[in-house]
Amino acid sequence: MGNPNVGKSAIFSRLTGVHVITSNYPGTTIEYTKGYIKLRDEKAEIIDVPGVYSLSALSKAEEIALRMFEDGDVIINIVDSTNLERNLNLTLQLLKKKKPIVVVLNFWDETKHRGVNIDVKELENFLGVPVVPTCGITGEGIKELVDRLDEAKEGSIFYETDEDRWSIIGRIVGKVQRLTHRHHTFLDRLGEFSVKPLTGIPISIIVIYLTFKIIRFIGETLIGYIFEPLFDKLWLPVVSKISEILLPYKFLHEILIGTLIDGKIDFGLSFGILTTGLFVPVAMVLPYVFAFYLVLSFLEDSGYLPRLAVLFDRVMHLVGLHGVSIIPMLLGLGCNVPGALATRIMENRRERFISAILLAISVPCMAQIAMIVGLVGRYGSSALFYVFGILFLIWLVLGIILNKILKGEAPEIFVEIPPYRIPYFVSLFKKVWMRVKWFLNEAVPFVLLGVFIINILYTFRIIDFVGKFTEPIVTKLFGLPSEAVSALMIGFLRKDVAVGMLAPLNLNLKQLIIASVILAIYFPCAATFAVLIKELGIKDMLEATFIMIITAFFVGGVLNLLL
Amino acid sequence: MIVDITQLQPGEKGMVVDIQGGWGLIRKLDALGIRRGVKIMKISSQFLRGPVIIQVGGTQVAIGFGMAKRIIVDKI
DSSP, rough: OBSSSSSSSHHHHHHHHOOOOSSSSSSSSSSSSEEEEEEEEEEEEEEEEOOOOSSSSHHHHHHHHHHHHHHHHSSEEEEEEEHHHHHHHHHHHHHTTOEEEEEEEOOHHHHHHEEEEEEEHHHHHHHSSSEEEEEEOOOTTHHHHHHHHHGOOOOSSSOOOOOHHHHHHHHHHHHHEEOOOOOOOOHHHHHHTTTTTHHHHHHHHHHHHHHHHHHHHHHHIIIIIHHHHHHIIHHHHHHHHHHHHHHOHHHHHHHHTTTOOOTBBBBBSOOOTTTTHHHHHIIIHHHHHHHHHHHHHHHHHHHHHHHHHTTTHHHHHHOOOOGGGGGEEEEEHOHHHHHHHHHHGSSSHHHHHHHHHHHHHHHOHHHHHHHHHHHGGGGGGGHHHHOOOHHHHHHHHHHHHHHHHSSSSOOOOOOEEEOOOOOOOOHHHOOOOOOOOHHHHHHHHHHHHHHHHHHHHHHHHHHHHHHHHIIIIIIIIIIOOOTTTHHHHHHHHHHHHHHHHHHOOOOOOOHHHHHHHHHHHHHOHHHHHHHHHHHHHHHHHHHHHHHHHHHHHOOOHHHHHHH | EEEETTOOOOEEEEEEEEESSHHHHHHHHHHHTTTTOOOOEEEETTTTTTEEEETTTTTEEEEEEEHTTTEEEOOO
């Protein structure tokens, strides 16, 4: 346990070998993770707990942490050694609860160049529990921590009131910590520049612009130079052979290979499991997912996101949220599922409701974005600008409306701004790899399932049947051909496949824009929907679903009239 | 001079003399080390009554404008 952003998850990973996502902002861990460690042939369970500043539960994550505390036999209290005074506040509260404790002084490597000197032995004497300096990122000190785990004991410090506690902390810090003067580093200066409005706003615009540029560059390069050639040169001969063999078995051919375009397989249009089903997630979406998480992880580890939250605080207040909610929105751009989970860092139900709805309706995930870029991007950047501009407008207008309708108002931002840190590349790549692996595990099976279902639906003419029913809405209201209903049906399962299904329909630009926007807003994919039910509860989710459907009808109709 | 922290200029320092709020606010600020008798330094403010950032101890904290109005300091 420990304060937010002191590196608990990094220490946890080191102790257990279980990889968990770590970042440089408070609130990365929103749920507890379990792992195991061997101590003298005995297996001990270690739990990574969300960070708390004190033992009074203010947010949902803090409540979880408190419950975990009650269950623990030994508490490993992680302390940011560059910030001893504030961290000891929690340490003393933990010591008062009379549980065996080991204190870990993390970020030990940073104390040197920050001019902080801590007398570890002296601190041990004061607290009456073992104190171990570590560096979670490099693993320094972890062995000593493991060796000393069974020295954990109840502390020898007590206090009565809050004031008491602070005066004891003051005395301890005065005795064990020596600060030497140091000059401002480049990162400190950058830290100040990036939160002062005159310099911070231009910096944020540059950062966001570069983010998009880099993602698109990496994504396009990977697709153009690696994945498309791989599919064309290596995979195409294989599936062509399979196609020849399967030709007599019409049904199987339809499902595995799909429709031949001019007698040949077209990875984008054929829509068989082995053709489009593999091509979409691997060659069209994966490169962008990788690029997105690479850049996002860099921003996370550097500590820039909380600063972005401060700069965008006023904008977020328009939609009834405060700056920190920009973090779930950004995560949602990768995949809505982690975004929906991250809404937990917000304090109250109203905020979680608004951010979940905005996320589900108007924040497209990377898989969907990649497909839209592939499909609509052919008409040039201005066409893409239309799609994403419309989605942003929906986000803003819907947010303003929700903020007006729902009772209450946005709580104020109150968040620690961590120092900038230069990302440690080993852990950065581990994090990107974890997220990409997660995407492959979660997405690929569902994409294949989606393609399978489409083919079944077509073969048994169910799409034609549903198409007749929905024709008034799809054709008259949205101005799309009635076959587009198949994309809308599959969109419940996977948005990337759904966008891909628009490709064979020969839509014009207007129809493409409308279809892309409606696919993004009308309903979250199945995985996001399931998470939202868990996070919001059934009642709120029903309301949210109602809002989504209304929004989709309204926006689709308006776009059809205006464009 | 007694002012609230929104009135400080970036780089100016002050000693917290009062927190005008209920128990909840005092607890919340206390958890991050912001309490009576503590020295703070203003780092930045934003346009249009945006959040204020102050340095307290080794920590920088962003505080919404309304909350910042309730933190009263004696300017040093």
